[in-house]
Amino acid sequence: MIQPKKPTIPAGTLLQWVSALPKRLNSGDPTSMRLAVLMSHFFEGPRYHTQARKELQDRLLDLTYRVAREHVPYYERRLPSVDSASLTVCRLRDLPTISRAEAYKNNQQLISPVTTFAFVTFTSGTTRQPPLLIERSTEEQQYISSFFMHLQASLFLDSKRSAPLGLSEGFLDHGSILRAPAFGYSFVVELATDRGQNRALWLLQKEFQFPRIEHKISALYGSFYMLRYLCELLKAENAVPPPGQLRSVTCFGSAVSHAGRQRMAAILGVPIGDNYSLAEMFGGARYCHQCDAYHFDPFVIPEVVDLANGEPVEMGSGELVLTPLFPFTQRFVLIRYRTGDLVERIVTNCDQGEEGYRFRGRLKNSIEVGRLGGGLIIGEAEIADALDSLPEVNRSTGTLTLLSDRTTAGIPMFRISRLAENGGLHLELELNREIQFREPIIADIRKAILSIVPGNTKEWLSAKPERILIDFIECGILPERDYFDL
Numbered sequence: 001m002i003q004p005k006k007p008t009i010p011a012g013t014l015l016q017w018v019s020a021l022p023k024r025l026n027s028g029d030p031t032s033m034r035l036a037v038l039m040s041h042f043f044e045g046p047r048y049h050t051q052a053r054k055e056l057q058d059r060l061l062d063l064t065y066r067v068a069r070e071h072v073p074y075y076e077r078r079l080p081s082v083d084s085a086s087l088t089v090c091r092l093r094d095l096p097t098i099s100r101a102e103a104y105k106n107n108q109q110l111i112s113p114v115t116t117f118a119f120v121t122f123t124s125g126t127t128r129q130p131p132l133l134i135e136r137s138t139e140e141q142q143y144i145s146s147f148f149m150h151l152q153a154s155l156f157l158d159s160k161r162s163a164p165l166g167l168s169e170g171f172l173d174h175g176s177i178l179r180a181p182a183f184g185y186s187f188v189v190e191l192a193t194d195r196g197q198n199r200a201l202w203l204l205q206k207e208f209q210f211p212r213i214e215h216k217i218s219a220l221y222g223s224f225y226m227l228r229y230l231c232e233l234l235k236a237e238n239a240v241p242p243p244g245q246l247r248s249v250t251c252f253g254s255a256v257s258h259a260g261r262q263r264m265a266a267i268l269g270v271p272i273g274d275n276y277s278l279a280e281m282f283g284g285a286r287y288c289h290q291c292d293a294y295h296f297d298p299f300v301i302p303e304v305v306d307l308a309n310g311e312p313v314e315m316g317s318g319e320l321v322l323t324p325l326f327p328f329t330q331r332f333v334l335i336r337y338r339t340g341d342l343v344e345r346i347v348t349n350c351d352q353g354e355e356g357y358r359f360r361g362r363l364k365n366s367i368e369v370g371r372l373g374g375g376l377i378i379g380e381a382e383i384a385d386a387l388d389s390l391p392e393v394n395r396s397t398g399t400l401t402l403l404s405d406r407t408t409a410g411i412p413m414f415r416i417s418r419l420a421e422n423g424g425l426h427l428e429l430e431l432n433r434e435i436q437f438r439e440p441i442i443a444d445i446r447k448a449i450l451s452i453v454p455g456n457t458k459e460w461l462s463a464k465p466e467r468i469l470i471d472f473i474e475c476g477i478l479p480e481r482d483y484f485d486l
Contacts, residue, residue, distance in 0.1 A: 009041050015052040018059075025063045027327065036150035042298045046353045053298055057325065058088045061301065064326040064335065065095075067112065072333045074098075074109035079335070089301055093312045097305070097321055097336040103280070104132055115139050115331040123279045134280055137331035144282065144328060152183050164247075165214040167203055169222030170196075185213050191226035197233050204234070204241055216245055223253035224274075228260060231267045246270045252277060255359060255381035255486045256287070257388040257411070276359065281324035281334060285357060291348040293356025299328040302357060303336070304345045308373060317344045317377060317454060319363060342366050342379045344454055360454075361486050367418050369425055369460065369467070376457045378425055381486040384411045386448035392441060393429065413478045424467030425449070430475045442470050 018038060035056075042053050068075040078096060103110065115137035122131040163184035170190045187203055190196035207215045220227060227249065234240045249264065250273040261272045276294055277284030283299035296302045303321040304313040320343045321336050342363050348356040360366070361379025370376040387393055388411050415428045427445070446468050450458050461467050 008044060009049075011048050011052065014038070014041050014049050015055065018052045018056045021056070021059060023059070025059055027063070027067065033146075033150050036147050039298055040151050045351070046295065047351050050354060054089060057298065057301060060325040061089060061092065061323070064323070064333075067326050067330075068333050068335055071112045071114045072110060074106050075333065075335065092301065092303065092323065092336065095336055097310065097338050098334060099338045100132075100340050103334070103337070104130075107133060110332055110334065111135055112137075112331050112333055117331075121279055132280070134332045140282070140327065140330040143330070147328075162214045163212055164219050165208065165210070165217050166219035166221060167200055167217050168220075169226055184219075185210060186219070186221070187217070191222050191230060197226075197230055200230055201233055201237060201239055204245075205239060217241075218245060218247045220246065220249045220268075222251065224251040224256045224260065225254060227251060228264060231264050235267060240267060241269075243269050248273060250275060255361065255384065257385040258292075259385075259389040278322070278339065280332065280337065281322065282328045283324055286352075288348075288350060288352045288356065290352065291346075291350040291356050293346055293348055293350075293358050295350075295353045295356060300324050304343060304357075305338070307363070307375070307377065313345065315345050315347060317342065317360065317375075319343075320357070320359075340364065342377060365486065367416055367425070368423075369418060369457065370423050372423070376460055378416065378453055378457060379486075380416055382452045383414065383416055383427065383449065384486050386445070386452045387411055387414065387429070389448050390441075390444055393445070413475070415478050419467070419469055422464075422467060424464075424469060425461065426469045426471070428471045428473050428478070430473045430478055445470055 021034075038052075038056060042049055046053070065079065069079045069081075070076075080095070116139060118136050118138040118141050121134050121136060123134070165184060166186035168186040168188050169192075170188045189200045189203070191200060204217050209215065220230075222230075246268050247270060249268055249270055252275045256272070256274045261274070264272050271289055274287035274294075275284055276286075281300065283297040285294035285296040285300075285302070287294055301323040303323075304316070304318040305311060305321050306313050306318050320339045320341045322339055323335050323337065326333075340363050342360040344358040344360060346356050346358060348354060350356065359381065360377075361381030361384075365380035366377050368374070368377055393412055413430045417426045417428075418424075419426050427449075429445075446465065449468060450462050453461065
C-alpha cells in the first residue's frame with residue numbers, strides 16, 4: 001500500500017502540469033509514465049492537490065465516457081449523446097446508473113471488444129448471487145504494471161534499502177487477480193485453514209537470507225477475520241512477533257470493526273490498515289486513522305445517491321456509486337455502478353482529503369427504522385461493530401479450530417429486523433456460552449449500538465428505550481452467517 005507523504009510539489013505547480021495535458025485525451029495519450037508522475041503527488045499530499053486531482057479526473061472521465069459510448073455495446077445504446085468535453089465529475093450525475101442486477105444480466109454487453117482478452121476474475125458471491133465473471137484485458141494489465149513500476153521507481157532504485165518481506169493471504173474466491181507490481185516479496189498462505197494458519201505462524205518466526213530482501217516478515221496482508229484468527233493463534237502459542245518486526249498490517253474482504261482493529265493492533269504492535277475494493281473494478285479506498293473514514297484512490301470516482309430517488313447526496317447516507325476510470329479499467333467498463341453498499345459521506349479535516357466515506361454495511365442486510373420512507377437506516381455491519389466492542393457477548397471460546405467453529409474470535413450470530421409495532425430495531429442474539437443476561441448487559445448493547453449509528457438515526461432510537469428490543473436465543477437457531485457479507 002502506498003503511504004501518504006509530505007507534499008513536495010506546490011499545488012499551483014502540479015495544477016499547471018495537469019492543465020498542460022491535452023484537453024481531449026485518446027486511448028494512446030495517457031502514458032503510464034506521465035500519469036504515474038502526476039498521480040504520485042496525489043498520494044503525497046491529497047488535501048493539497050484537490051484541484052489538480054479534480055482536473056485530471058475530468059480528463060479521464062471524458063476519455064472513459066467516449067470509450068464506453070464508442071466501443072461498449074451496453075453503453076452505445078444507453079449513454080446520451082452529449083459533448084463529452086463538457087462532462088466533468090460534477091456532471092457525472094446526469095448519466096444513468098447501472099445496478100449489480102443489470103451488470104449480471106448484461107455481462108457480455110459490458111465488455112469492450114477492442115481490448116485483448118487476458119484472463120477472468122469473478123465476484124466471490126458475498127452478495128448471495130452466482131459469481132459474476134469479469135474479463136480482464138492484456139492492455140490494462142500491462143498499463144497497471146507499467147504505471148506502478150514508475151510510481152515506485154524511487155524505491156526500486158534505492159540500493160541502500162532492503163525491500164520488505166511480507167505474508168499475504170491466498171484469497172482464491174475472486175479468481176485470477178489483476179495484480180500491481182509489489183515492492184519486495186510476499187509469501188502466499190491460505191489462512192482459511194488450520195494448516196495455513198500454522199504455516200503462517202512458522203514463517204513469522206523464521207529468518208531468511210533472500211538477496212536485497214528483509215530477513216524477517218514485516219508486512220501482513222489478508223482478510224479481516226483470517227488475520228483475527230492468526231492473532232489468536234499467535235497469543236495462544238506465545239509467538240507474537242517482537243516489537244518492531246511488523247511495520248504494516250492491511251485487511252481486506254469484509255467490514256472491519258473498531259474493536260477488532262484495536263485488539264489486533266494491541267497484539268501485533270502496529271496500526272491496522274484496511275482497503276475497500278471490488279472485484280468488478282481496479283481501485284478502491286483506504287482507511288484513514290486520522291478521520292476514521294476511507295479515502296478513494298484517484299483511479300475511481302465515488303458518489304452517494306439517495307436510497308429512495310437515486311438523486312446525489314452531498315453529505316449523509318445512501319448507496320455508494322463508483323465509476324472506475326480509463327485506462328485503469330479498460331475491458332469490463334462500468335459507469336456509475338451501484339455497489340449495493342450503504343455508506344455515509346462526511347466532511348473531513350484530514351491530510352488525506354476533504355471528504356471521507358464510512359461503510360455501514362450491505363443494503364440488502366440493512367433495515368429501515370422509524371417512519372417508512374423517512375430515511376433512517378441501520379446497517380448490519382454497524383450492529384456487528386457494536387457487538388464486537390463488548391467482550392461479554394463475544395463468541396470466543398479460547399479454543400482455536402477454524403474448521404469446527406468459523407466464529408471463534410469473531411462476532412456472535414445475530415439477526416436484525418424491523419419492529420412492527422413502533423418501527424424500531426429488533427436484535428436477536430445467540431451465544432455459545434451461558435451468561436446471566438441482566439439489564440446492565442442489555443443497556444451496554446443499546447449504548448454500543450447508539451455509539452455507532454449516524455446522528456439522525458441515533459436521535460430517533462435514543463428517544464425511547466423500547467425502540468431497541470434485544471432478545472437472547474439459543475445457539476443453532478439462526479442460519480449460518482457469512483461475515484464477509486456484512
